[in-house]
Amino acid sequence: xxxxxxxxxxxxxxxxxxxxxxxxxxxxxxxxxxxxxxxxxxxxxxxxxxxxxxxxxxxxxxxxxxxxxxxxxxxxxxxxxxxxxxxxxxxxxxxxxxxxxxxxxxxxxxxxxxxxxxxxxxxxxxxxxxxxxxxxxxxxxxxxxxxxxxxxxxxxxxxxxxxxxxxxxxxxxxxxxxxxxxxxxxxxxxxxxxxxxxxxxxxxxxxxxxxxxxxxxxxxxxxxxxxxxxxxxxxxxxxxxxxxxxxxxxxxxxxxxxxxxxxxxxxxxxxxxxxxxxxxxxxxxxxxxxxxxxxxxxxxxxxxxxxxxxxxxxxxxxxxxxxxxxxxxxxxxxxxxxxxxxxxxxxxxxxxxxxxxxxxxxxxxxxxxxxxxxxxxxxxxxxxxxxxxxxxxxxxxxxxxxxxxxxxxxxxxxxxxxxxxxxxxxxxxxxxxxxxxxxxxxxxxxxxxxxxxxxxxxxxxxxxxxxxxxxxxxxxxxxxxxxxxxxxxxxxxxxxxxxxxxxxxxxxxxxxxxxxxxxxxxxxxxxxx
Amino acid sequence: xxxxxxxxxxxxxxxxxxxxxxxxxxxxxxxxxxxxxxxxxxxxxxxxxxxxxxxxxxxxxxxxxxxxxxxxxxxxxxxxxxxxxxxxxxxxxxxxxxxxxxxxxxxxxxxxxxxxxxxxxxxxxxxxxxxxxxxxxxxxxxxxxxxxxxxxxxxxxxxxxxxxxxxxxxxxxxxxxxxxxxxxxxxxxxxxxxxxxxxxxxxxxxxxxxxxxxxxxxxxxxxxxxxxxxxxxxxxxxxxxxxxxxxxxxxxxxxxxxxxxxxxxxxxxxxxxxxxxxxxxxxxxxxxxxxxxxxxxxxxxxxxxxx
Numbered sequence: 053x054x055x056x057x058x059x060x061x062x063x064x065x066x067x068x069x070x071x072x073x074x075x076x077x078x079x080x081x082x083x084x085x086x087x088x089x090x091x092x093x094x095x096x097x098x099x100x101x102x103x104x105x106x107x108x109x110x111x112x113x114x115x116x117x118x119x120x121x122x123x124x125x126x127x128x129x130x131x132x133x134x135x136x137x138x139x140x141x142x143x144x145x146x147x148x149x150x151x152x153x154x155x156x157x158x159x160x161x162x163x164x165x166x167x168x169x170x171x172x173x174x175x176x177x178x179x180x181x182x183x184x185x186x187x188x189x190x191x192x193x194x195x196x197x198x199x200x201x202x203x204x205x206x207x208x209x210x211x212x213x214x215x216x217x218x219x220x221x222x223x224x225x226x227x228x229x230x231x232x233x234x235x236x237x238x239x240x241x242x243x244x245x246x247x248x249x250x251x252x253x254x255x256x257x258x259x260x261x262x263x264x265x266x267x268x269x270x271x272x273x274x275x276x277x278x279x280x281x282x283x284x285x286x287x288x289x290x291x292x293x294x295x296x297x298x299x300x301x302x303x304x305x306x307x308x309x310x311x312x313x314x315x316x317x318x319x320x321x322x323x324x325x326x327x328x329x330x331x332x333x334x335x336x337x338x339x340x341x342x343x344x345x346x347x348x349x350x351x352x353x354x355x356x357x358x359x360x361x362x363x364x365x366x367x368x369x370x371x372x373x374x375x376x377x378x379x380x381x382x383x384x385x386x387x388x389x390x391x392x393x394x395x396x397x398x399x400x401x402x403x404x405x406x407x408x409x410x411x412x413x414x415x416x417x418x419x420x421x422x423x424x425x426x427x428x429x430x431x432x433x434x435x436x437x438x439x440x441x442x443x444x445x446x447x448x449x450x451x452x453x454x455x456x457x458x459x460x461x462x463x464x465x466x467x468x469x470x471x472x473x474x475x476x477x478x479x480x481x482x483x484x485x486x487x488x489x490x491x492x493x494x495x496x497x498x499x500x501x502x503x504x505x506x507x508x509x510x511x512x513x514x515x516x517x518x519x520x521x522x523x524x525x526x527x528x529x530x531x532x533x534x535x536x537x538x539x540x541x542x543x544x545x546x547x548x549x550x551x552x553x554x555x556x557x558x559x560x561x562x563x564x565x566x567x568x569x570x571x572x573x574x575x576x577x578x579x580x581x
Numbered sequence: 582x583x584x585x586x587x588x589x590x591x592x593x594x595x596x597x598x599x600x601x602x603x604x605x606x607x608x609x610x611x612x613x614x615x616x617x618x619x620x621x622x623x624x625x626x627x628x629x630x631x632x633x634x635x636x637x638x639x640x641x642x643x644x645x646x647x648x649x650x651x652x653x654x655x656x657x658x659x660x661x662x663x664x665x666x667x668x669x670x671x672x673x674x675x676x677x678x679x680x681x682x683x684x685x686x687x688x689x690x691x692x693x694x695x696x697x698x699x700x701x702x703x704x705x706x707x708x709x710x711x712x713x714x715x716x717x718x719x720x721x722x723x724x725x726x727x728x729x730x731x732x733x734x735x736x737x738x739x740x741x742x743x744x745x746x747x748x749x750x751x752x753x754x755x756x757x758x759x760x761x762x763x764x765x766x767x768x769x770x771x772x773x774x775x776x777x778x779x780x781x782x783x784x785x786x787x788x789x790x791x792x793x794x795x796x797x798x799x800x801x802x803x804x805x806x807x808x809x810x811x812x813x814x815x816x817x818x819x820x821x822x823x824x825x826x827x828x829x830x831x832x833x834x835x836x837x838x839x840x841x842x843x844x845x846x847x848x849x850x851x852x853x854x855x856x857x858x859x860x861x862x863x864x865x866x867x868x869x870x871x872x873x874x875x876x877x878x879x880x881x882x883x884x885x886x887x888x
Binding site for chain 2: 099101102104106107109110146148168184185186187188189190192195241244245261262263264265287288289290291293294295297298300301302303454455456457459460461463464479481482488491500501502503
């Protein structure tokens with residue numbers, strides 16, 4: 053009997069002992085590093101909804117499509133526009149049409165030649181209402197592309213309804229990728245839905261098991277430099293801690309988004325490399341600038357006070373574990389149109405003083421935040437609530453809901469139906485032009501016509517944005533955006549928090565995984581270290 | 582018995598129609614417009630409208646409902662709004678994963694749970710009994726999420742004997758999720774077996790069996806267990822639901838591409854057709870499992886007859 057008890061105790065403790073022993077001896081067995089020509093295993097957090105280029109909405113899914121299907125133009129590591137399938141382009145004098153010269157001697161992965169017809173086919177498909185969930189964005193609608201014309205085999209001309217300054221930038225989006233016209237009729241593809249993209253990219257679609265993995269193999273006849281890995285497998289691992297376990301146990305070579313609170317520990321591990329990739333995503337607390345429940349928030353000085361009340365640097369250090377940079381403008385530095393404006397340095401005394409003067413001391417504000425949509429989102433909202441309380445406000449929340457409910461309840465409602473005073477939101481322009489960031493400060497985008505959920509309205513800012521969005525002179529556009537940004541900054545429709553980074557981890561056996569400013573991490577050109 | 586089974590299945594039809602209706606209504610009561618969720622933050626109003634047309638969301642509610650029911654009657658569950666593939670295809674690629682996981686867990690839970698329960702009853706109030714009962718409480722109370730991660734840390738990260746997540750290593754990949762999922766049910770089955778056995782072991786026929794010289798194993802298994810089996814069977818039948826529920830978390834932690842994760846992803850994307858399909862499938866499985874459990878009663882206990 054006594055023996056049994058002892059045995060039971062020993063068994064029960066075995067796991068703990070094993071775990072404890074492992075702490076010292078961990079990593080005695082090197083992770084099985086991939087060999088040249090071998091396989092790269094990447095673990096991502098979401099299961100791509102679709103691999104149809106035309107229907108892309110998320111960067112993680114887009115970066116996979118990017119490996120198989122290429123766009124006419126792309127961005128480099130600094131965010132500058134670079135040729136890809138097009139070699140050059142020119143704008144007509146009226147600013148309404150663009151002619152692209154295409155790369156010669158490129159073939160699709162199914163052998164179909166790449167030419168102007170294929171470009172027209174792909175863009176027409178993007179604009180077609182029959183394409184399932186097509187996401188033409190600014191390229192579509194009444195203001196986007198009106199027609200695509202084949203000039204000759206290597207020249208294609210786009211004509212727009214209205215002038216759109218960032219048109220070429222918008223063509224860097226994965227939705228504008230060029231696919232083989234023949235491939236849409238090869239099952240399981242249909243003209244309306246593509247499950248297996250056939251493009252011109254350095255990797256070819258090989259296999260997909262829904263919810264589990266996507267396998268791509270090197271395209272041996274790629275027109276550009278050859279990729280290093282013969283095979284790349286993107287595994288879907290929704291839980292961050294599981295992805296971390298996977299790379300620590302040798303089951304993955306690259307993982308996206310480790311749990312933020314483990315970033316310091318991962319950085320200390322010499323067998324791993326933590327890369328805080330760039331992103332153009334700003335994270336902010338949206339202030340209801342037409343607030344009826346708390347009309348004091350309609351005053352710019354009150355909103356400025358809220359900006360002074362929050363210690364952004366401390367939040368970045370303690371809650372974001374360094375995976376962010378403070379904002380010094382209402383947009384990320386990588387956008388065209390950015391200029392440095394200043395900072396609302398943490399100053400609780402000043403904040404209290406300003407609130408006192410505005411008669412806003414002790415006012416009640418409701419704060420909401422999504423959970424798990426952005427890195428540490430809810431935790432950051434909790435920290436913000438703490439700072440606002442310290443400034444003497446009566447903060448209700450943060451409360452949270454799932455994302456679809458959040459969008460429907462707080463972001464997509466007009467000023468009359470507003471249900472909160474403050475809401476945490478991230479905004480990541482799909483291409484690196486201030487035009488996309490200013491969708492957040494442009495009053496024609498007040499919901500339901502857009503997601504400008506601060507309801508901010510400044511006629512001068514609106515006029516500057518309208519002009520800059522259609523401008524043809526880059527220097528002038530830059531100045532107009534900069535001027536508008538300065539007004540936005542002082543009107544403070546947001547508590548400007550930070551520009552999020554996009555953390556990913558590779559083993560030290562892998563090099564060449566790079567982050568792009570549009571929040572993609574590119575494994576295409578990775579190689580064994 | 583066949584007529585009984587047939588009648589039960591017939592009665593299940595209105596139940597399923599009710600489930601379909603309730604799911605349809607509940608989904609539409611949820612806040613969150615599928616078109617907006619699908620289109621993403623930077624979509625233009627025209628784009629959102631086009632998606633709404635494609636998904637049939639511009640039709641009045643009653644027309645959507647009728648369309649759904651008519652298609653359902655034809656065995657058509659519609660098209661996934663998240664992926665554009667038929668719902669049947671989305672579900673059928675996931676079912677084998679969940680079925681494998683649930684079955685493996687159930688086998689583990691039954692084999693170890695019943696054995697541990699018998700042992701605990703046989704050695705009542707000994708250290709073994711205390712250890713087993715304690716273990717059962719542990720299994721029942723541990724949150725699946727935490728337990729799964731702990732197992733991953735020990736067996737995948739430290740010992741490196743099993744994969745941390747995924748499905749790419751066959752049976753090795755199955756071990757940790759199956760154990761994680763099984764522990765809760767195992768605990769319940771062990772506790773139920775122990776108490777049912779204790780009740781039976783004190784009865785006269787057991788003493789008689791011993792007195793007539795039946796061996797220890799024969800007394801335990803043939804006489805006692807057989808009589809204690811009914812409540813155990815009920816517990817096991819009910820565990821099926823628990824397993825499917827637990828599968829949602831287990832599948833997430835272990836990146837197991839089953840029905841549970843499909844359901845979570847689909848709710849997150851407001852993919853009405855897939856959610857409806859999965860809930861219907863789960864309802865059918867519940868009905869079938871309950872029926873099987875009831876039929877097994879008659880097999881285990883000849884006194885029970887269904888006419």
